[in-house]
Amino acid sequence: MTKVAVLTSGGDSPGMNAAIRAVVRTGIYYGMEMFGIMRGYNGMLEDDIFPMNSRSVANIIQRGGTILKTARSKEFFTYEGRQKAVANLEKRGINGVVVIGGDGSFTGALKLSTEFNIPCIGLPGTIDKDLYGTDFTIGFDTAVNTAVEAIDKIRDTADAHDRLFIVEVMGRHAGYIALHSGISTGAENILIPEAETNIEEVIASLSEKEKRKKLVNLIVVAEGDEFGGANQIAKIVKERLPHLDxxxxxxxxxxxxxxxxxxxxxxxSRMGYHAIESLMEGRHNVMVGVLNNEIAYTPLEIAIREKQSISSDWLRIVKILAS
Amino acid sequence: MTKVAVLTSGGDSPGMNAAIRAVVRTGIYYGMEMFGIMRGYNGMLEDDIFPMNSRSVANIIQRGGTILKTARSKEFFTYEGRQKAVANLEKRGINGVVVIGGDGSFTGALKLSTEFNIPCIGLPGTIDKDLYGTDFTIGFDTAVNTAVEAIDKIRDTADAHDRLFIVEVMGRHAGYIALHSGISTGAENILIPEAETNIEEVIASLSEKEKRKKLVNLIVVAEGDEFGGANQIAKIVKERLPHLDxxxxxxxxxxxxxxxxxxxxxxxSRMGYHAIESLMEGRHNVMVGVLNNEIAYTPLEIAIREKQSISSDWLRIVKILAS
Amino acid sequence: MTKVAVLTSGGDSPGMNAAIRAVVRTGIYYGMEMFGIMRGYNGMLEDDIFPMNSRSVANIIQRGGTILKTARSKEFFTYEGRQKAVANLEKRGINGVVVIGGDGSFTGALKLSTEFNIPCIGLPGTIDKDLYGTDFTIGFDTAVNTAVEAIDKIRDTADAHDRLFIVEVMGRHAGYIALHSGISTGAENILIPEAETNIEEVIASLSEKEKRKKLVNLIVVAEGDEFGGANQIAKIVKERLPHLDxxxxxxxxxxxxxxxxxxxxxxxSRMGYHAIESLMEGRHNVMVGVLNNEIAYTPLEIAIREKQSISSDWLRIVKILAS
Amino acid sequence: MTKVAVLTSGGDSPGMNAAIRAVVRTGIYYGMEMFGIMRGYNGMLEDDIFPMNSRSVANIIQRGGTILKTARSKEFFTYEGRQKAVANLEKRGINGVVVIGGDGSFTGALKLSTEFNIPCIGLPGTIDKDLYGTDFTIGFDTAVNTAVEAIDKIRDTADAHDRLFIVEVMGRHAGYIALHSGISTGAENILIPEAETNIEEVIASLSEKEKRKKLVNLIVVAEGDEFGGANQIAKIVKERLPHLDxxxxxxxxxxxxxxxxxxxxxxxSRMGYHAIESLMEGRHNVMVGVLNNEIAYTPLEIAIREKQSISSDWLRIVKILAS
Incomplete structure (x- = not known):
């Protein structure tokens, strides 16, 4: 009988529980013995591994966070650490691991598979949507909707006071949350790491709108924008346009x-199901993604190495719709 | 100068205002004169047409419903009605119409273009996601999320009382809302028009779960399921499994x-932008959709005639994850 | 050491878990031994009683439903049933019971105390806010907000189509949900069991608004309105004003x-805390309520017998604001 | 005929639009002529005053912000400024003003009434709930619910990572938002301006919970806590308990x-209605509040001068329930 363990690693993201549920239930459906590993690779190292059944994942599809908890593990980045971790898998006969997380988590999975020959499947669990090989990552859509709801609230206040708000959203290396939430809230400017920020253009556009008495303004900035996030932008705007609130x-x-x-x-749910299908078909050491509505398998090393790029079409739409 | 009018028609759907905004702002960006038509084809007939500028669509991206209102029009389905409507366009020199709605609305647009040679663009605005030629329709994602939030609430009660709930969602001809909301809430059974409903199988699965004391059960039914909606299903379940609550x-x-x-x-926003781009490029009488993340243009007659089909993969996932 | 059990009974309501948490944690703080009883009086009868500690109630304050589940029990309404139930309490030395529920549940608690001398405390857990002796019941505010959010959505559609919507909310004997949600959504008419429904007045007001072209109309009806709920009202309106949609x-x-x-x-949280305080102070067989921001204790027999009344001030406000 | 103007002033708060609607509709019901003043006292100074009717306030009850916009005005704080403002009221014959805002706004109203004999009514519009003479302020309940929803989300992440989160909520002089949102989310510590913050006690309680492996911790701080907000608290916690995340x-x-x-x-809605009733009954220069479920009138100078205090009962409940 195949024995498969599942873990969540790196930053948590909404939907991880739905993925765990799908992995566990699909495995059980196919007669596998299923295990959960607590706190990412830490639990693998510390032998915090436990059997899971259909009930273990009941009533979790709607919950944020992750019932398996998550963490980053320094020890696992040493070879000795990984040996110890693998011993804990082996003593249970676990011969497959599903890792839900981002590229840091996949690096761990790649080591497991190349050094110890343990079949691994990666599921893209990150709010940043910055993984190559998939159009969707688990948690991105929720994060964008959360940002949109928050910015909608901020706009009520901006509008009541004729203020300029500079809102910073998550995304250290990727501007997707900023781009999607900015378009969805009608932001006048969206600043992201993937496109050079021309601060003079931002100032000019604010200044021109001020003249037109279009006083409600909203700028959405990704935390990783090369200009340095919302506080930096605000400092410059306040210097250059001091009578803006x-x-x-x-x-x-x-x-x-x-x-x-x-x-x-x-x-x-879909990716969790296909993680197990993939293991059964002997397709290992890949990330399960969705490309053009079809399930797509990307070797873990490629998923880690390559980057997505943002279409310039979107940036053009931002500019035109904010006018 | 090009003059373009926009209208919403048929059942309203969330996001129609965002589409109106994008159409109007993109048109203005390209120097077009923009008009709004009230209450779908009724406003065209009754000359309820007014100029729109950038401010007309300020602060609407986040609003449900449609600022242009919507209706079905009997008179427009006569040739005389359409003549009258077209006269109202012509006296303003309107030489392009963007119609946001479903297949009924596109039928009207097709008549306008074939009989009177008025360039029309259709945008898929319907919560049902039953249009051919696009992976997304405006309003579908919101409708699914609304259904999911409602079913999550119902599950709290179902769980507290160990009850079976049969929840009916919208979808007269299409089961997409039922499928997506059912998977997302962990429904045990999902009944849709696109798949034959085997009531014996439903009864057997409920009966088997009852034996396993898995008492919380949820069935999601599309209103157009051939078995006749939630009340019909409930009637049969109550007869066959009378001690279920x-x-x-x-x-x-x-x-x-x-x-x-x-x-x-x-x-x-994206579709609204491309509606105007499409008019400018002389691509007429098409629906603007998104297929595999790319903008796709489908001739209106094909968008009306053809149907989407639901992948059997999904139905398999439902069955496995509910186990 | 005092031993106290807590149960939820009758229809579930949001906030029951927060009350359970407060009862358990306050009891533990004061050195009591705490127990949970599953499915209301059923669990007492069937000996489904288990010890609870601080961890048993961790991370539940935000959850709908009730972790103790709830039910109505026929057997408990017989003397023999109650004897059996009390035996299960006595064999554990349980000498206090906190019952979270509505008047049906309090009737059970009253029997326990009068027949078997078991100190009981009632906490008002019902979405209907129909209990005497308290300005708030656990779950009412959430139910009203849920109704308001739903009606806000319906208004989007009503507005887009110039329709009249007749919305039925819960409340078999009490119109509070209808009253609060109706005022909060700007309903033109609110029909409740506590006030006679004059259907001629409703028709006249709709008819007058139709003449003024104020086409968006919303009527909120409590399910227990003497006129028979939304479907009955709609039937009459359709007969009398057939061209209204x-x-x-x-x-x-x-x-x-x-x-x-x-x-x-x-x-x-507040009531749960005071339930334990009340037991400690020897104040038994009362419902803990909040009156004028102060904790108030009402003997269970009075809480069951008396009724709240709705101030006519509110009905006047409804009429004026809908004009 | 009586002519009454309404304005919103100071920080905006959710529900201001519902209050404007109630004031305008009640005034019209009683045959008054109603006016809106834009941007608080600024609009009074700059003669930005316009007539309002029933339609002006249609479909706003559910909207955040304020359709009349709001601002603080320096010029109004000079006598000359106020003379100019009053002239704008007088030329329209406006003989009553309803001011929706906080104590700063009421100070302006008091000047209007004492210096120029213009009847004013104050409505408590502030998220901080820090006004004397009312149990509720317009916006407080929404602000608390917004904070609670945000903290619930943060708890998902805190729980997934076993982290301590220190969350800062609004409240420069008042801890009500912190108190209510902290209790509602099960915070371990709540730090507010009204109670001395004993940082040693906070550290001790965190340290003790760490030993018990109760790793999820949440501290809610009002921005006006005398210890200096979340960042200051975090700095100290990090020094003293460096291995806490x-x-x-x-x-x-x-x-x-x-x-x-x-x-x-x-x-x-209720307060807006009573603002007009109060003007009609000749009761001027009072704030309309709700005390013990009854409408209560507090002279503006008292509403400005006096402060609410927080019951120590609540602080005790916090401590016990977090255990």
Missing amino acids: TRVSILGHIQRGGSPSAMDRLIA | TRVSILGHIQRGGSPSAMDRLIA | TRVSILGHIQRGGSPSAMDRLIA | TRVSILGHIQRGGSPSAMDRLIA
């Missing part, structure tokens, strides 16, 4: 939590 | 309203 | 579920 | 916006 809001950790959106539950 | 909930009209989800705002 | 929406079970509002969590 | 989240401006809760719509 400019405020900053940093949305922060609320973007990681919350009940997952329908989309995130759906793709998590 | 079976309840019905029909979600109804709440599924049409509400602030649009990020996804619906995004695709509405 | 009249629709019905019955909100149903969604009103019972969902994460409790801040207010419900707060009063549940 | 401690994070800060400052909720910020999202707390001011959003669709008002049912409670806020209801009290805003």
Whole structure:
């Protein structure tokens, strides 16, 4: 009988529980013995591994966070650490691991498979949508909706006071949350790491709108924008346009939590199902993604190495719709 | 100068306002003169047409419903009616119409273009996602999320009482809302028009779960399921499994309203932008859709005639994950 | 050492978990031994009683439903049933019971105390807010907010189509949900069991608004209105005003579920705390309520017998604001 | 005929629109001529005053922000400024003003009435609930619910990572938002301006919980806590308990916006109605509040001068329930 363990690793994202549920239930359906590993690779190292059945994952599809908890593990990045971890898998006869997380988590999975020949499957669980090989990552849609709801609230206040709000959303290396939430809230400017920020253009556009008495303004910035986030932008705007009533809001950790959106539950369920199918078909050491509505398998090393790029079409739409 | 009018027609769907905004702002960006038509083809007939500018569509991206209102029009289905409507366009020099709605609305647009040679563009605005030629329709994602939030609430009660709930969602001819909301809430059975409903199988699965003391059960039914909706199913279940505590909930009209989800705002913005681009490029009488993440143009007659089909993969996933 | 058990009974309501948490944690703080009873009086009868500690109630304050589940019990309404139930309490030395529920549940508690001398405390857990002796019941505020969010969505659609919507909310004997949700959504008419429904007046007011072209109309009806709920009202309106586009929406079970509002969590916490305080002070067989912001104790027999009345001031406000 | 103007002033709060609607509709019902003043006292100074009718306030009861916009005005704080403002009222014959705002706004109203003999009514519109003479302020309940939803999301992440989160909510001089949202989310510590913060006790309680492996911890701080907000607390915790994974989240401006809760719509409607009733009965220069469920009138100078105090009962409940 095949024995498969599942873990969540790295930053948590909404929908991880739906993915765990799908992995466990599909495995059980196919007669596998299923295990959960607590706190990512830490639990593998510390032997915090336990059997899971259909009931273990009842009533979790709608919950944010992850019932398996998550963490980053320094020890696992040593060879000795991994040996210890693998011993804990082996003593239970676990011969497959599903890793739900981002590229850091997949690096661990790749080591497991190349050094110890343990079949691994990666599921893209990250709010940042910055993984190559998939159009969706588990948690992205929820994070965007959370940001949109927050910015809608901020706009009420901006509108009541004729203020400029500079809102910072998550995304250290990727601007997808900023792009999607900015378009969805009608932001006048969207600043992201993938496109050079021309601060003179931002100032000019604010200045021109001020002249037109279009006083409600909203700028959405990804935390990883090369200009340095909302506080930096605000500092410059206040110097250059001192009579604008400019405020900053940093949305922060609320973007990681919350009940997952329908989309995130759906793709998590679909990917979790295919993680097990993939193991059964002997397709190992790949990330399960969705490309053009079809399930797509990307070798873990490629998923880690390559990057997505943002279409310039979107940036053009931002500019035109904010006019 | 090009003059373009926009209208919403048929059942309203969340995101229609975001689409109107994108159409109007993109048109203005390209120097067009823009018009709004009230209450679908009725306003065209009754000359309820007014100029729109950038401010007309300010602060609407987040609103449910449609600022242009919507209706079905009997008179427009006569040739005389259409003549009268076209006269109202012509006296203003309107030489392009963007119609946001479903297949009934596109039929009107097709008549306008074939009989009177008025360039028309269709945008898929329907919560049912039953249009050929697009992976997304404006409003579908919001409707699914509304259904999911409602079913999550119902599950709290189902769980507290160990009840079976049969929840009916919208979808007269299409089971997409039922499919997506059912998977996302972990429904045990999902009954849709596109798949034959085997009531014996439903009874058997409930009966088997009852034996396993898995008492919380949820069935999601599309209103157009050939078995006749939630009340019909409940009647049979109550006869066959009389000691189950079976309840019905029909979600109804709440599924049409509400602030649009990020996804619906995004695709509405993108499609609205491309509606104008398409008119400018002389591509007429097509529906603007999104297929495999790319903008796709489907001739209106094909969008009306053809149907989407539901992948059997999904139905398999439902069965396995509910186990 | 005092041993106290807690149960939830009757229809579930959001905030019951917050109340359970407060009862258990306060009891533990004071050195009591705490127990949970499953499925209301059924669990007492069937000996489904288990010890609870601080961890048993961790991370439940935000959850809808009730972790102790709830039910109605026929057997408990016989003397023999109650004897059996009390035996199960006595063999554990349980000498106090906190019952969270409505008047049916309090009737059981009263029997326990009068027949078997078991100190009982009632906490008002019902979405209907129909209990005497308290300004708030656990779950009411959440139910009203759920109804309001649903009606806001329906209004989007009503507005887009110029329709009349007749929305039915819960409340078999009490019109509070209808009253509060109706005022909060700007309903033109609110029909409740506590006030005679003058259907001629309703028709006249709709007819007058139709003449003024105020086409968006909303009527909120309590299910227990003497005129017979939304479908009955709609039937009459359709006969009398056939050219109005009249629709019905019955909100149903969604009103019972969902994460409790801040207010419900707060009063549940406060009442749970005072339930234990009250037991400690030897004040038994009372319902803990909040009157004029102060904790108030009402003997169970009075809480069951007396009824709240709705101030006519509110009905006047409804009429004026809908004009 | 009586002519009454309404304005919103100071920080915006959810429910202000519901109050404007109630004031305008009640005035019209009683045959008054109604006016709106834009941007608080600024609009009075700059003669930005316009007539309002029943339609002006249609479909706004559910909207956050304020359609009359709001601002603080320096010029109004000079006598000359006020003379100019009053002239604008007088030329229209406006002989009553309803001011929706906080104590700063009421100070302006008091000047209007004492210096120029213009009858004023204050409505408590502030998210902080820090006004004397009322149990509810318009916007408080919504702000608390917004904070609670945000903290629920943060708890998902805290729980997934076993982190300590220190969350800062609004409240420069008042701890009500912190108190209510902290109790409602099960915070371990709640730090507010009204109670001395004993940082040693906070450290000791965290340290003790760490030993018990109760790793999920949440501290809610009012921005006006004398210890200096979340960042200051975090700095000390990190020094003293360096192996705790401690994070800060400052909720910020999202707390001011959003669709008002049912409670806020209801009290805003009730207070708006009574503002007009009060003017009609010749009761001037008072704030309309709700005390013990009854409408209560507090002279403006007392509403400005006196402060509410927080019951120590609540602080005791916090301590016990977090154990």
